[in-house]
Amino acid sequence: MVKVAITQKWQNQWQMSGAKLRLIKYDVKPWPDKTKNRKHQVLINRLRLGHTNLTHSYLLNHTEEPMFDLCGTKLSVQHLFTDCPKYVVQRNNFDFPPGFHSIIGRNFNIPNILNFLKCIDIITKL
Numbered sequence: 001m002v003k004v005a006i007t008q009k010w011q012n013q014w015q016m017s018g019a020k021l022r023l024i025k026y027d028v029k030p031w032p033d034k035t036k037n038r039k040h041q042v043l044i045n046r047l048r049l050g051h052t053n054l055t056h057s058y059l060l061n062h063t064e065e066p067m068f069d070l071c072g073t074k075l076s077v078q079h080l081f082t083d084c085p086k087y088v089v090q091r092n093n094f095d096f097p098p099g100f101h102s103i104i105g106r107n108f109n110i111p112n113i114l115n116f117l118k119c120i121d122i123i124t125k126l
């Protein structure tokens, strides 16, 4: 009973928080660990938080925030997976579910994500 009450309190705090991760992780239940590969775990966590070398290295380098050359949008992980017109064909080939939270959240398909990132030649820049 105590465990249930504490989890519910944690859930309430999570829902009230402004954490970026809350946009794709709706509850406090742990997500399944689908890979034991440390590099893949790090990559997935970076993608989920939206903080990658590609999108945030400008903060360390003291340079301008990067924009997509084609669409002039701020470079973001979500934009790559859901909106960028440059990668429409590649996204369709990988048949991602609708919504960023479905692609990268609890039921993520790690081979699909890795292959998409390889296909658009971005995996080494993350």
Ligand SMILES: [Zn+2]
Binding pocket: 068, 070, 071, 072, 073, 079, 083, 084, 085, 086
């Ligand atoms: Zn774009």
